Amino acid sequence: MNGKSIYTSVIMAGFGGQGLMFIGKLLAYSAMKRGLHVTWIPSYGPEMRGGTANCTVVVSSEPIGSPVIQKPESLIVMNNPSLEAFEPRLKAGGLLFLNADLVTRPATRTDINVIALPANDEAVRVGEHRAANMVVFGAYVARGGILSRDDVAAGLSGLFGEKAASKLEVNMKAFDAGVKYAQAAPARA
Amino acid sequence: MEKLFMTGNEAIAEAAVRAGCRYYFGYPITPQNEIPEYMVKRLPEVGGVFLQAESEIASIFMVYGAAGSGARVMTSSASPGISLKQEGISYIAAAELPCVIVNMMRGGPGLGGIQPSQSDYFQATKGGGHGDYHLFVLAPATVQEAADLCLEAFDIADRYRNPVMILGDGVLGQMMEPVSFQDRRPAADLPEKTWALTGTKGRAANVVKTLNLDPSVLEKHNLKLQEKYKRMAKEEVRVECYQVDDAEIVIAAYGTVARIAKTAIQALREKGIKAGLVRPITLYPFPYKTFADIAPKVRKILTVEMSLGQMVEDVRLAVGDKTEVCFFGRCGGIVPGYEEIVVEVEKLTAKVAR
Structure with missing residues (x-):
């Protein structure tokens, strides 16, 4: 670390099965490997079966106090109910990442930055329709400025283990598609 | 490691x-x-x-x-x-x-x-x-x-x-x-x-009852x-004291709530309110002495729990009438945000100022 103080919080929300929990873990794990403090908390319980699932991640250069965040600095949303639930909680000036293929209404707040991207389309285009989570994650990392592409690739292989090494490449392709999108997208939708 | x-x-x-x-x-x-x-x-x-x-x-x-x-x-x-x-x-x-x-x-x-x-x-x-x-x-x-x-x-x-x-x-x-x-x-x-039931070969029978x-x-x-x-x-009493040396208000909390309180304390200090935390690590035996020692030096103690007031009884027992012990709790599965704790402490400091 270069001595710069780092603190960021993000809530990631969508349907169970969309891989929100996974990209949350990927963020925390990759940041941990960089020597940062991290916490990851899932929503748990009946809402995970078919309904919405979410996780909260905090990354910090200092030991983390509260792992529970009322007003996150960023928000990743992969379905309509999650936008309903979490848009009001995003910190003013915060970043909202939307999967525009599944979120059918625009964000209503005007004091936040929205990055909407067709994550499902991009995932299909790179050859893995289940990697929409990685597309959005790419956009988040590109804007977040904490992790590098190498950090994410290392984190991914650490979490996947050897058995899924073949999945690494296509997931990183999806990630790159998201990065590209974030770099091209205007700051405000 | x-x-x-x-x-x-x-x-x-x-x-x-x-x-x-x-x-x-x-x-x-x-x-x-x-x-x-x-x-x-x-x-x-x-x-x-x-x-x-x-x-x-x-x-x-x-x-x-x-x-x-x-x-x-x-x-x-x-x-x-x-x-x-x-x-x-x-x-x-x-x-x-x-x-x-x-x-x-x-x-x-x-x-x-x-x-x-x-x-x-x-x-x-x-x-x-x-x-x-x-x-x-x-x-x-x-x-x-x-x-x-x-x-x-x-x-x-x-x-x-x-x-x-x-x-x-x-x-x-x-x-x-x-x-x-x-x-x-x-x-x-x-x-x-020596009391364990390991077979009686060479010794009289142990009895666990x-x-x-x-x-x-x-x-x-x-x-x-x-x-x-x-x-x-x-x-064996174990307790963590966090930023209590100059604290006017001390939060008493354990486990998850204690770490949320630490974030609240940082936010309070940025606002100029000197808050600290006493975090019992052993709940039994309870760190009565730590609270008794701190009580005369602080204006108030705010116990925060995810309950409607349980550990606060031990805090009051330790403190007696040496300082006022207040309580804030959420329950039923609600985890308090640090912002809520900040608000509670601010309410208490407003009363102190008056």
Whole structure:
């Protein structure tokens, strides 16, 4: 670390099965490997079966106090109910990442930055329709400025283990598609 | 040391195995199922036994049996399941058997909910089962601390021949954080388990029982237990003081709420309000003296819990009339945000200023 103080919080929300929990873990794990403090908390319980699932991640250069965040600095949303639930909680000036293929209404707040991207389309285009989570994650990392592409690739292989090494490449392709999108997208939708 | 990325539940399970725990008996309940899930894979690797019993009551009596034979043994559950175990816990405390019991608290009373809570404080620290007994109660606030305290819990249990409870909540159990495991062997000075049921070859039979029909003998046994609890209070109290030296307001909180309070304290200090935290790590024995010593130096103590006021009774007992003790709690599975704690402290400081 270069001595710069780092603190960021993000809530990631969508349907169970969309891989929100996974990209949350990927963020925390990759940041941990960089020597940062991290916490990851899932929503748990009946809402995970078919309904919405979410996780909260905090990354910090200092030991983390509260792992529970009322007003996150960023928000990743992969379905309509999650936008309903979490848009009001995003910190003013915060970043909202939307999967525009599944979120059918625009964000209503005007004091936040929205990055909407067709994550499902991009995932299909790179050859893995289940990697929409990685597309959005790419956009988040590109804007977040904490992790590098190498950090994410290392984190991914650490979490996947050897058995899924073949999945690494296509997931990183999806990630790159998201990065590209974030770099091209205007700051405000 | 290599950092692993684990839930609190998994970290406790791994720490138990590293502490030499070779027997786990339990019955599933949210939010602690990752403990049995981990144990069912891990214990066979080290020649241990995992058994999912037919009920919580059966599992705690299996713990009674394994502990009676001198083995390191653990069970875990969450609030309603811990209530079911109380009969066995009382027996284990009466028979002075070492074991570790994990309670990942969820909202009650009754079957309640599955979200985090701290409303089993009374049950954990004051008894819960029948009779004059106490558990040794540890309250970790981070996944690392959960692992460290679980490693120690088995030593404490052996040292005092007493059941030790690790009291966490749904946040601690479900949360993932970096954790590294110390290479830790059981303490060298632990008493030998001469009382254990290991077969009578070459010696008279040991007896583990809790029935004691002679009142004078039973009273003596109770007094002996009390001596032990006094010894724990003298030797084992653990507490963290955070930014209390110049604090005008001290927050008293344990476990998950304590770490949320730390964030609140940072926010309060940025606003110029000098707040600090006293975090009991042992809930029994309770750090009465720490609170008594701090009380005259602060304007108010605010106890914050995920309950409607349980630990606050011990804080008041410690503090007496030396300062005002206030309370803020959320319950039923609601985890307070640090912003709410900030607001509560600001209300108190406004009153102080007036």
